[in-house]
Amino acid sequence: xxxxxxxxxxxxxxxxxxxxxxxxxxxxxxxxxxxxxxxxxxxxxxxxxxxxxxxxxxxxxxxxxxxxxxxxxxxxxxxxxxxxxxxxxxxxxxxxxxxxxxxxxxxxxxxxx
Amino acid sequence: xxxxxxxxxxxxxxxxxxxxxxxxxxxxxxxxxxxxxxxxxxxxxxxxxxxxxxxxxxxxxxxxxxxxxxxxxxxxxxxxxxxxxxxxxxxxxxxxxxxxxxxxxxxxxxxx
Numbered sequence: 001x002x003x004x005x006x007x008x009x010x011x012x013x014x015x016x017x018x019x020x021x022x023x024x025x026x027x028x029x030x031x032x033x034x035x036x037x038x039x040x041x042x043x044x045x046x047x048x049x050x051x052x053x054x055x056x057x058x059x060x061x062x063x064x065x066x067x068x069x070x071x072x073x074x075x076x077x078x079x080x081x082x083x084x085x086x087x088x089x090x091x092x093x094x095x096x097x098x099x100x101x102x103x104x105x106x107x108x109x110x111x112x113x
Numbered sequence: 114x115x116x117x118x119x120x121x122x123x124x125x126x127x128x129x130x131x132x133x134x135x136x137x138x139x140x141x142x143x144x145x146x147x148x149x150x151x152x153x154x155x156x157x158x159x160x161x162x163x164x165x166x167x168x169x170x171x172x173x174x175x176x177x178x179x180x181x182x183x184x185x186x187x188x189x190x191x192x193x194x195x196x197x198x199x200x201x202x203x204x205x206x207x208x209x210x211x212x213x214x215x216x217x218x219x220x221x222x223x224x225x
Contacts, residue, residue, distance in 0.1 A: 043215040099145035099205050104156030
């Protein structure tokens with residue numbers, strides 16, 4: 001079974017603060033994704049990557065940066081956090097593109113006060 | 114842009130009953146359809162995929178796809194309390210990225 005881990009699991013910050021969410025997958029998958037989950041909206045794609053150094057913009061990218069440093073590691077950066085970014089964030093990976101099965105991490109709950 | 118809508122928002126069925134979850138999408142060029150399930154406190158997990166019109170059965174779960182009607186559904190036979198979860202329909206976008214677009218989910222509760 002594919003393994004995706006995320007850290008931290010919970011994070012509280014203040015408006016204007018900097019936050020980095022980390023994701024690691026150990027399945028040699030090419031694709032990695034960052035989603036946010038909000039009630040009534042399902043999962044919305046923020047950024048994704050198909051390899052180290054690559055970054056693609058998702059559907060809700062405003063206020064977020066991301067970086068893929070290695071095949072295993074994908075980071076989501078909030079440089080000036082706002083209360084609207086309070087959400088549950090999931091990282092996922094897949095071997096092929098978006099039409100293939102995605103394996104999700106356990107999630108990070110972020111609260112911006 | 115692709116729109117994916119699920120109904121109902123929540124569903125309560127008795128143990129042993131049939132649960133039916135519905136999903137409509139807007140892009141007729143969509144090709145790949147997934148159902149994901151998320152138990153409380155966990156990340157979503159793929160339940161099953163369906164890529165061709167018709168029915169696909171995997172154990173107690175049956176997915177139905179009708180591309181002409183822009184409709185996909187999931188039916189759970191002999192529902193168990195362990196099936197209680199949030200169910201997402203996910204459909205590929207036909208834009209160049211072919212990424213998945215998720216619906217807002219159906220919360221299923223199976224009552225013992």
